[in-house]
Amino acid sequence: MTGRFAEVRAALVPRLLALVTMTTILHVALFSHLRVFGVIPETLLLVTVLAALETGPNIGVAVGFAAGLAYAVSDLDAPLGVAALLFVLTGWTVGIIRDYAFAGAGRVPFALVIISSVIVTVVHGLLLTTARGATPASLIHVGISAALVPILNCFVAIVLRPIVRVVLGVNWNEAS
Amino acid sequence: MSSNVGNVSDVRRTLRSRSSRSSAGMNSGSSRSGPARPVRSTSSLFFFVLVSATIVVIGSTGPFAGVRAVLSDALSPVRSAGSTLVSPLSNLFDSVGSQQDLIDENLRLREENIDLKSRVALADDAIRQRRELLAMEKLTDITSLPSVVAEVVGGTTSNFDVTVQIDAGSSDGIRPGMPVVAGYGLVGRVTVVTRNSARVRLFTDGSMGVGVRLANSGEVGIIKGAGSGKEMRVNGIDPNTVVVPGELVTTSGLGDSRYPNGLALGRVVRATAASGQLEQEVVMMPFSDLDRVGLVRVLLWVPPDLVPSVPSTTRPPATTLPTGVSITLASGSAPAAVGSGG
Numbered sequence: 001m002t003g004r005f006a007e008v009r010a011a012l013v014p015r016l017l018a019l020v021t022m023t024t025i026l027h028v029a030l031f032s033h034l035r036v037f038g039v040i041p042e043t044l045l046l047v048t049v050l051a052a053l054e055t056g057p058n059i060g061v062a063v064g065f066a067a068g069l070a071y072a073v074s075d076l077d078a079p080l081g082v083a084a085l086l087f088v089l090t091g092w093t094v095g096i097i098r099d100y101a102f103a104g105a106g107r108v109p110f111a112l113v114i115i116s117s118v119i120v121t122v123v124h125g126l127l128l129t130t131a132r133g134a135t136p137a138s139l140i141h142v143g144i145s146a147a148l149v150p151i152l153n154c155f156v157a158i159v160l161r162p163i164v165r166v167v168l169g170v171n172w173n174e175a176s
Numbered sequence: 177m178s179s180n181v182g183n184v185s186d187v188r189r190t191l192r193s194r195s196s197r198s199s200a201g202m203n204s205g206s207s208r209s210g211p212a213r214p215v216r217s218t219s220s221l222f223f224f225v226l227v228s229a230t231i232v233v234i235g236s237t238g239p240f241a242g243v244r245a246v247l248s249d250a251l252s253p254v255r256s257a258g259s260t261l262v263s264p265l266s267n268l269f270d271s272v273g274s275q276q277d278l279i280d281e282n283l284r285l286r287e288e289n290i291d292l293k294s295r296v297a298l299a300d301d302a303i304r305q306r307r308e309l310l311a312m313e314k315l316t317d318i319t320s321l322p323s324v325v326a327e328v329v330g331g332t333t334s335n336f337d338v339t340v341q342i343d344a345g346s347s348d349g350i351r352p353g354m355p356v357v358a359g360y361g362l363v364g365r366v367t368v369v370t371r372n373s374a375r376v377r378l379f380t381d382g383s384m385g386v387g388v389r390l391a392n393s394g395e396v397g398i399i400k401g402a403g404s405g406k407e408m409r410v411n412g413i414d415p416n417t418v419v420v421p422g423e424l425v426t427t428s429g430l431g432d433s434r435y436p437n438g439l440a441l442g443r444v445v446r447a448t449a450a451s452g453q454l455e456q457e458v459v460m461m462p463f464s465d466l467d468r469v470g471l472v473r474v475l476l477w478v479p480p481d482l483v484p485s486v487p488s489t490t491r492p493p494a495t496t497l498p499t500g501v502s503i504t505l506a507s508g509s510a511p512a513a514v515g516s517g518g
Contacts, residue, residue: 031260
């Protein structure tokens with residue numbers, strides 16, 4: 001069993017890297033230009049949430065870690081590791097909720113996308129703005145982001161969810 | 177990709193069976209019945225949290241910073257290509273919504289152009305006199321500063337900072353802290369530099385503060401960023417100072433300012449002096465939509481407090497970076513970074 005487990009895990013690493021690389025490219029090249037009232041979708045957070053929703057907490061934390069590092073690469077001003085820490089916790093929490101509370105429910109994934117987007121955007125925004133010296137204007141922007149990111153993420157999820165399923169090899173019949 | 181190895185369902189089954197065994201060993205009797213508890217996920221959670229926390233602590237100075245810079249450089253072409261592909265679409269949306277605005281702006285600019293032509297003749301002589309005075313006082317003349325022209329290849333990829341990325345980096349002589357201008361108007365300041373790119377924090381970012389001077393009165397104050405395209409309050413203006421709408425606001429360049437003096441920022445929109453107040457409320461509007469600047473110049477000028485100390489009795493004037501001198505703000509490899517303020 002250990003051999004089988006190691007084999008599966010080794011096969012999974014390239015898939016996770018492919019997923020996060022693909023998402024980062026999509027974010028940098030496309031989604032970061034879709035600005036609504038100065039707010040863009042948090043694509044790397046979204047891929048963490050979707051991976052956790054599709055596969056559970058184990059893969060959720062791994063994708064969250066890789067996506068957090070990718071966030072730091074795409075935004076050189078961001079403190080290194082903060083997004084990774086936050087996304088790891090997000091992937092695990094969403095995966096656990098999915099495993100125990102909502103397995104198989106049709107619309108729940110979108111509810112979880114919205115809730116997790118709000119919470120993570122607020123926490124991440126407060127951490128970053130506090131680190132740089134929070135001003136009333138920056139705090140207001142965190143609030144605006146928390147309101148808009150979930151909506152934008154839901155639209156992006158329509159595109160990203162099939163990609164997550166294909167790259168991670170999720171069985172469509174089982175997953176839906 | 178999915179042919180010879182199990183899919184994620186296999187992984188889940190494998191992990192769960194291991195979880196059951198682990199759980200039985202650690203917590204006898206508790207997991208014999210019902211769904212397997214995700215003990216494995218807890219251990220992976222602890223592992224990744226630990227690694228992430230380690231990166232947070234050592235990340236900015238450790239080897240990760242160098243890897244990050246290299247990967248970021250690798251993303252630059254993607255960023256540039258995306259910007260090229262998407263900008264026509266976003267420009268189309270903008271133009272549909274602001275057709276009348278464009279007509280009005282065109283008329284206003286024509287009138288302004290006539291006025292400016294008459295002023296240019298007077299300005300030439302004033303510029304010559306100013307250069308002579310600056311040279312006598314050993315002050316920085318922004319028109320004579322060496323600079324590097326760079327193209328803006330992308331905006332921010334985050335919701336929480338107001339930055340742009342340019343296609344010039346340390347290989348072009350750019351260092352953290354250098355001011356970035358469009359024309360002679362301030363755009364922002366270089367914060368992070370990699371070999372072939374740099375990130376510029378716009379002066380409209382909420383974390384930025386700039387020492388300013390009102391052109392007519394000479395009164396100095398400070399502005400704080402309020403976000404892209406938004407009005408900014410000028411703090412510290414005496415209530416007895418006469419401030420008129422339309423007055424030019426430039427960098428003050430006083431003391432250890434992070435910017436040379438005389439870089440244009442915007443114009444005063446309104447000024448209100450309420451009785452009994454220690455300062456009047458002066459509000460300015462930045463000149464242009466800084467998010468949409470295409471070409472910029474990085475002034476090869478380093479703020480005095482970032483210039484390497486020179487064993488001399490006289491402090492150098494606001495300084496251009498001498499050839500061959502490098503500044504290390506962060507130990508380890510690139511990217512070097514600088515904080516905000518000033």
